[in-house]
Amino acid sequence: MRRKELDGLLCMLTLVFGLVSCGIDIPKEVPSSFETIKVEESDIVLPMKFSAKLKGQSDVTISPQVSGQLMKICVTEGQQVGKGQTLFIIDSRNAQHELESAQANLQAAQANLLAAEAQANSAKLEYESNKNLFDKKIVSTYMLENSLNSYKQAQAAVSQAKASITQAQSSVNRAKVNLGFCTITSPVAGVIGEIPVFAGDQVTPMTQLTIVSGNQQMEAWFSITESIIESGISSGMKHSDMTAHMASLPDVSFVMKNGTEYPYKGRITSITGVVDAATGSLSCKATFPNPDGHLFSGAQGTIVLPISRSHVMVVPQTAVVRLQDKALVYKVMPDSTAKAVNVTTTDAGNGKDVIITTGLGVGDQIVSVGANNVQEGQKVLFRSEEENKK
Numbered sequence: 001m002r003r004k005e006l007d008g009l010l011c012m013l014t015l016v017f018g019l020v021s022c023g024i025d026i027p028k029e030v031p032s033s034f035e036t037i038k039v040e041e042s043d044i045v046l047p048m049k050f051s052a053k054l055k056g057q058s059d060v061t062i063s064p065q066v067s068g069q070l071m072k073i074c075v076t077e078g079q080q081v082g083k084g085q086t087l088f089i090i091d092s093r094n095a096q097h098e099l100e101s102a103q104a105n106l107q108a109a110q111a112n113l114l115a116a117e118a119q120a121n122s123a124k125l126e127y128e129s130n131k132n133l134f135d136k137k138i139v140s141t142y143m144l145e146n147s148l149n150s151y152k153q154a155q156a157a158v159s160q161a162k163a164s165i166t167q168a169q170s171s172v173n174r175a176k177v178n179l180g181f182c183t184i185t186s187p188v189a190g191v192i193g194e195i196p197v198f199a200g201d202q203v204t205p206m207t208q209l210t211i212v213s214g215n216q217q218m219e220a221w222f223s224i225t226e227s228i229i230e231s232g233i234s235s236g237m238k239h240s241d242m243t244a245h246m247a248s249l250p251d252v253s254f255v256m257k258n259g260t261e262y263p264y265k266g267r268i269t270s271i272t273g274v275v276d277a278a279t280g281s282l283s284c285k286a287t288f289p290n291p292d293g294h295l296f297s298g299a300q301g302t303i304v305l306p307i308s309r310s311h312v313m314v315v316p317q318t319a320v321v322r323l324q325d326k327a328l329v330y331k332v333m334p335d336s337t338a339k340a341v342n343v344t345t346t347d348a349g350n351g352k353d354v355i356i357t358t359g360l361g362v363g364d365q366i367v368s369v370g371a372n373n374v375q376e377g378q379k380v381l382f383r384s385e386e387e388n389k390k
Contacts, residue, residue: 034380035369036332037319039360041311047349048305052222052254056297057287058188058214064090065181067204070197079192080293081212084185087192088209092182099175106168113161120154127151190214191293213297218290220254220266222303223281246271252286253304254295261304264289268305313356319368320345320354329356330374332365336381338374 072089075081127147133139193211197203251265270285286303288295320343321328327345330338343359360366367374374380 034338034367034371034374036365036381037315037368039313039315039356039362039364039366041362042314043308043310044312044314044348044355046307046309046346046355048224048307049255049349050222050224050303050305052220052286052301052303054254054295054297054299054301055219055221056190056213056215057217057219058190059297060187060190060212060214062087062184062186062209062212063207064088064184064203064205064209066090066095066178068092068094068182068202070199070201070203070209073195073197073199075192075195075210077192077195077210081186081190081192083187083189086183086185087212088184090182090184090203092179095175095179095182099172099179102168102171102175106165106172109161109164109168113158113165116154116157116161120151120158123147123151123154184209186212188212188214189216191296193297211297215290215293215295215297218288218295218297219269220286220288220301220303222284222286224284224305225281250306250308252306254286254288255302255304256299257301262288262295262301264291266303309355313360313362314348314353315356315360315366316368317352317354319366319371321371328371329360330367330371330380331360332367332380336379337377338367338380340376 069091070088071091074086074088081087127144127150130139130144130147134141134144190212193213195210197207197209201207203209246268249268251267253265254262256262266286266288268284269287272283315329319329321330321340327343328340329343331341333339341359344357345354346357348355367380
């Protein structure tokens with residue numbers, strides 16, 4: 001039995017020597033290597049993202065000021081309109097009749113004033129004549145006082161006639177306004193929203209005809225955490241300081257729901273000075289130009305606010321191993337073995353890197369590729385073949 005084993009070993013050695021003599025290389029066992037990097041500090045821009053809802057800078061609800069039958073709808077939903085453009089027409093016949101009646105009452109009041117003034121002039125002349133005769137002791141005191149009373153009554157009638165004219169003029173003005181209300185125009189330039197009424201409907205001041213969204217400037221409302229802007233905002237910052245702070249913030253982008261980024265940048269134009277106790281956030285408003293009308297009131301999307309961070313440790317996501325609620329990075333020790341280190345991270349926002357906030361230091365060498373396959377204490381660095389020959 002032992003003789004057979006020796007014969008087999010002799011045959012194997014003979015085969016190896018034969019292969020070597022023929023110039024055939026025998027594969028060498030080369031240990032696997034992992035890719036590593038050194039941790040360094042760098043500057044980075046973090047794209048902070050927040051859900052937002054758009055609103056026209058001057059969204060106006062259109063409702064009639066008078067009741068009546070809706071005679072004509074002059075616009076369509078989604079139509080771009082200018083300021084002062086006619087939107088709806090309400091039956092104006094009743095308002096026209098009221099105006100004509102008020103104008104007739106005004107004319108009657110003006111005629112009454114003329115008559116009252118004429119009567120007052122006659123009473124004045126009579127009083128002055130009786131006064132002269134009384135001074136000459138021609139007429140009695142009774143006649144003088146009687147003419148004086150008549151003069152005063154005439155003056156009161158003139159005052160009453162003037163008051164009637166004022167009242168009649170007010171009625172005319174009110175009737176003209178009501179007649180004007182029968183033609184409803186747009187108070188702002190914008191886009192017509194939904195029109196829930198039809199020609200022929202009876203409308204009242206409680207009826208909402210449509211909404212005109214002033215879309216030359218669009219406002220994106222969103223909530224942002226206090227720490228991102230600065231804690232000082234909620235501690236009594238003056239208006240001038242707040243304005244300067246908002247001016248120092250970078251431009252923001254708006255990304256639509258389909259992932260398309262709006263081509264125009266916006267600016268944060270409003271930050272509330274009070275932190276919501278329930279959410280710990282501030283309400284913010286970013287204003288975007290909308291010259292092409294591509295943004296619509298009520299649309300939802302994402303505000304992207306770029307926040308600059310200096311002197312941070314950025315490493316590839318492939319270097320971080322996630323184990324339940326822990327994040328591990330394998331640090332290369334002086335003996336080339338790997339040691340698992342707990343770290344805390346922040347998303348870098350570019351889809352490939354993370355920021356290490358605690359657990360590592362500048363200059364540390366870590367496994368950047370193959371970290372998922374590393375075991376504690378495993379050797380991860382091997383000297384090159386040239387170094388082995390030295």
